[in-house]
Amino acid sequence: MSPEPLSAALEREHKIIDADIERFAADVSSGTIDSQGLHTTFNLLRRHIYVEEEFLFPPLREAGMIMPILVMNREHGEIWNLLDAIEEQAISNAEPSGIVESCQSLLELLDRHNAKEEPIVYPEVDATLSATLAEELSKFLNIGAMPENWVCEVARPIRH
Ligand SMILES: [Fe+2]
Ligand SMILES: [Fe+2]
Structure with missing residues (x-):
């Protein structure tokens, strides 16, 4: 039996992360803010982005895939900044409706990102x-x- 392709494992992570964020947002709506659980989920997503940017994208770029990788990196930057913002909201007793709204924005970003990443990259x-x-x-x-x-490429502070 040939081993599972790496893409299958990556797509599974997309689904796990989405489901975890949805569950977190549902809990917030019903009054529980599990910021520790959120941190675990977000660290899984950060590691996912790390694997993509450090190990997957460089050989693809070398093989000539320039534009799609540029778009993926830019979107990683947006996602990354929103993760930091939501964690901040979760630990600073922000309005639950605001946290849920941010989670919805994150899920939309991830949806748009994964809808390109999975079939193209x-x-x-x-x-x-x-x-x-x-x-x-x-x-x-x-x-x-x-x-x-x-820190992902686009969210890194500019060095002078
Ligand atoms: Fe991904
Ligand atoms: Fe990605």
């Missing part, structure tokens, strides 16, 4: 990455940790 990931790297990254998705303080 991920097939190229499966076609371009070596079997060894794909296998290593599959393992990383199970147990790996993102370096502390890593």
